Amino acid sequence: MYLNENNSLPDRPTLSSVWGARKLNLDMPLFIGLLALIVMGLFILYSASDQSLATVSRQVIIFLVGLVVMVCCAKVTPERYQDLVPWIFGLLLLMLLIVLGIGVISKGAQRWLNIGLFRFQPAEIMKLVLPITVAWYLKDKALPPSGKTLLISLAMVAVPAILVAKQPDLGTAIMITVSGLVVLLFAGLNWKVLVGSATALVVSFPLAWHFLHAYQRARVLTFFNPERDPLGDGYHIIQSKIAIGSGGLMGKGWLLGTQSHLQFLPEHTTDFIFAVLGEELGLIGCLLLIGIFLFIVGRGLYISIKAQDTFSRLLAASLSVTFFISFFVNVGMVVGILPVVGIPLPLVSYGGSSIITMLAGFGIIMSLRAHQKLLPT
Numbered sequence: 438m439y440l441n442e443n444n445s446l447p448d449r450p451t452l453s454s455v456w457g458a459r460k461l462n463l464d465m466p467l468f469i470g471l472l473a474l475i476v477m478g479l480f481i482l483y484s485a486s487d488q489s490l491a492t493v494s495r496q497v498i499i500f501l502v503g504l505v506v507m508v509c510c511a512k513v514t515p516e517r518y519q520d521l522v523p524w525i526f527g528l529l530l531l532m533l534l535i536v537l538g539i540g541v542i543s544k545g546a547q548r549w550l551n552i553g554l555f556r557f558q559p560a561e562i563m564k565l566v567l568p569i570t571v572a573w574y575l576k577d578k579a580l581p582p583s584g585k586t587l588l589i590s591l592a593m594v595a596v597p598a599i600l601v602a603k604q605p606d607l608g609t610a611i612m613i614t615v616s617g618l619v620v621l622l623f624a625g626l627n628w629k630v631l632v633g634s635a636t637a638l639v640v641s642f643p644l645a646w647h648f649l650h651a652y653q654r655a656r657v658l659t660f661f662n663p664e665r666d667p668l669g670d671g672y673h674i675i676q677s678k679i680a681i682g683s684g685g686l687m688g689k690g691w692l693l694g695t696q697s698h699l700q701f702l703p704e705h706t707t708d709f710i711f712a713v714l715g716e717e718l719g720l721i722g723c724l725l726l727i728g729i730f731l732f733i734v735g736r737g738l739y740i741s742i743k744a745q746d747t748f749s750r751l752l753a754a755s756l757s758v759t760f761f762i763s764f765f766v767n768v769g770m771v772v773g774i775l776p777v778v779g780i781p782l783p784l785v786s787y788g789g790s791s792i793i794t795m796l797a798g799f800g801i802i803m804s805l806r807a808h809q810k811l812l813p814t
Contacts (some may be wrong), residue, residue: 462511462807464740470733471784471799475500477726478785484692485706485713485787492706492787499789503796510800514808515749518801519573526570526593532559533600548604560601560609561790564616565798567597568755571620576748581625590621607649608766608778615762619755623741656776663773673709676702677771681715681723688719706787708779711771726785727768734761737799740806749805756798763795 479493479500486492536550536559549556571590578586594617602610649657655670663671680696683689692698694716697705705713714722737757744750760783767782769775781788783795 461508462803463508464736464803464806467733467736467740467799467803467806470729470736471796474726474729474733474784477729478782480691481710481714481717481785482706482787484694484717485697485710487698488692496787499792500796503793506793507796507800507803510797511803511807513801513804515752515805518569518804519576519748522566522569522573525566529559529563529566530597530600533563533597536560537600537603548606548609558609558790560597560604560606560613561794563597563601564609564613564759565756565794565801567594567613568616568620568759569752569801571617572748572751572755575620575624575751576746580747581627582621587621587626587630590617594618594621606779608780611778612759612763612766612780616755616759619758619762620751623751623754623758656778659777673703673777674770674773677709677712678773680709680712681772684716684719684722686720688715688717688722691717693717707781708767708777708786709771710786711768711782715771730761730764730783733799734758737802740802744805753802753805756802760795760798 479496482496483489483493532550536548548558548560550559571593574590574593575582575586582590594614598610598614598617601613655666659666659670659674663674665671667675676696680694680702683696684694689695694713696702696716697713702709702712711723711726714726718725734757737753737760741750741753741757744753763780763783766775766778766780767786770777770780781791784792
């Protein structure tokens with residue numbers, strides 16, 4: 438057995454290693470899964486947008502930009518990420534402070550920075566950079582983390598989450614928190630710490646309630662009883678349940694949904710696009726989409742398991758699980774088992790910053806696969 442130029446055991450020659458790793462460092466199973474999700478997302482968006490070619494064309498351009506970013510991220514070595522991430526993390530914290538001061542206000546929230554040619558949300562990038570930063574901090578620490586290490590890690594998670602929550606953007610703040618905590622979870626947190634943290638969270642909820650905005654409190658109350666305000670706060674979830682339930686097993690047929698096309702279903706191209714899928718393609722379509730998501734997450738976790746260094750294991754696992762949680766939270770709120778928090782369906786909902794950031798994350802996972810020492814497959 439011989440070692441390659443990275444002093445690691447070479448993978449068996451597969452389509453992934455020959456075509457992907459040698460050329461663009463792409464992990465082909467993961468890349469194919471992402472392409473399948475993108476194609477299905479465009480298929481759904483075309484119907485959800487009332488067959489708007491302009492909307493679909495803009496989404497295609499966003500995907501193309503995102504795929505280029507993904508390839509670029511896959512070419513960067515993990516060592517380079519470790520060198521850059523503390524500086525990028527500091528820069529993003531500064532941007533989040535600037536957003537609170539002079540950020541662009543839209544729909545009652547101050548979340549965007551306008552740099553002339555385009556505007557973007559620093560919080561979306563922070564969802565990607567934070568797990569890299571925490572993994573970088575833990576890479577040479579004894580695991581499970583000690584009390585001091587844990588406190589510093591939690592501070593790294595809490596500061597950007599609080600800044601984003603003040604925009605206000607509770608959904609993104611939650612995902613930023615989750616992306617950091619997942620790294621700590623895979624670092625081997627003691628079960629006593631997990632139980633204690635969960636208990637503290639439950640106990641502190643009455644206090645946290647007073648710090649929520651009025652619309653956030655309404656969302657929580659609506660979650661427990663949507664019918665309390667069927668034409669107001671409960672309207673979204675009620676119409677979403679109607680759309681999904683009316684789809685049945687096989688659905689009404691592509692382009693034949695009534696809830697979205699007759700404007701009963703709000704935000705049908707963004708947060709509630711899964712309801713459009715459920716109505717038009719039924720349970721079969723929903724299970725197909727869920728299967729693609731699970732395949733992508735499973736491949737990411739497989740790459741994490743095969744990696745031999747702490748940084749790669751923690752980062753690949755946290756990015757994969759964060760992707761799954763984004764999917765789970767969106768679907769959960771659409772079907773009514775979670776409160777509405779405004780998190781889009783990854784790589785399916787119409788959008789810009791979130792798509793590019795998500796594909797960049799998968800580019801980093803592919804970089805870990807291509808450059809890091811791996812166990813033989």
